[in-house]
Amino acid sequence: MINRNKRPSRKNTTQALKDVLGEILDQPKIRKGVSEFRAVHYWEKVMGKTVARVTKSVFFKNGILFVSLNSSVVRGELVMLKDKIIKNMNEAIGSQTIKDIVFK
Secondary structure: OOOOOOOOOOOOOOOHHHHHHHHHHOOHHHHHHHHHHHHHHEEEEEEEEHHHHEEEEEEEEEEEEEEEEOHHHHHHHHOOOOOHHHHHHHHOOOOOOOEEEEEH
């Protein structure tokens, strides 16, 4: 006869939520996803409101940040500052997530 009232055993130790979330976020796939999310969402924070106003869209794929802009003048300026922008974005993200930026 099967005893259906028996519960599966649980850990008797407790952990702080901060520690549990840290373990979860430290998994490679999740860490990568968080970094990719940050790459897109930190654009305005790193570049400022002026550049954000002329930005149509930002998306990230395979290490490349794609930025679509309304202003060809701003696009030209950003192309010249691309290496510095990559460095600043990666510093804000906290990892070397962005390998290149394509301005459209």
